[in-house]
Amino acid sequence: MKNTLGLLQGVATPLHDDPWYLDEEGDAPYAVLGWPRWQTRVELEGADPSLHGVLLEPDDDPEAVRAEIVRIPLIALRFPSFRDGRAYSQASLLRSRYGFQGDLRAVGDVLRDQLALMRHCGFSSFAVREDKCLTDAIKGLADFERVYARSVAQPEPRFRRSEGGG
Structure with a gap:
């Protein structure tokens, strides 16, 4: 995917050599497939699950991937519009x-103003809209680096964290 940022050891970094691409029906390695196609490709066709990601649409229930979650290297969640927040949930x-430990990627209408909240919901990479500046998007991740409330990225609320830790 083009125009992609990843959090590498907590630092926003452009992923210039990112091999993943959206192709909901694809067969080639590093294709991010819709959930039904991933199941067919891996379970029936015998493809290596580590070479295929899963795309979940806003109406998809994340529970569906639960049984296979340890075998999925990347899950992309689509934001069809910046006004649609179902992918945060x-x-x-x-x-x-x-307990998903792989790369959780935001795709679709992904803009700078959303990135900080996306990080706190557990996203680890962001396919920023191609008409937007990647350098500017990196700044969006620093805008709200410290939050008071607990989140997926920071399970302890601010008042319980040590002064030096966050």
Whole structure:
């Protein structure tokens, strides 16, 4: 995917050599497939699950991927519009309830103003809209680095954290 940022050891970094691409019906390595296609590709066709990501649409229930979650290297959650926040809830569920440890990527209408909240919901990479500046988007991740409330990224609320730790 083009125009992608990743959090590498907590630092926002452009992913210039990112191999992943959206292709909901694809067969090639590093295709991010819709959930039904991923199941077919891996379970019936015998593809290596580590070479295929899963795309969840806003109407998809994250519970569907629960049984396979340890085999999925990347889950992309689509934001069809910046006004549609269902992927925030999906991200939080995938990280906190289902224990997803892989790359959780925001795709679609992803803008600078959303990135800080996306990080706190558990996203680890962001396919920023191609008409937006990646350098400017990196600044969006620093805008609200410290938050008072607990989140997926920072489970302890501010008043419980040590002065030096956050």
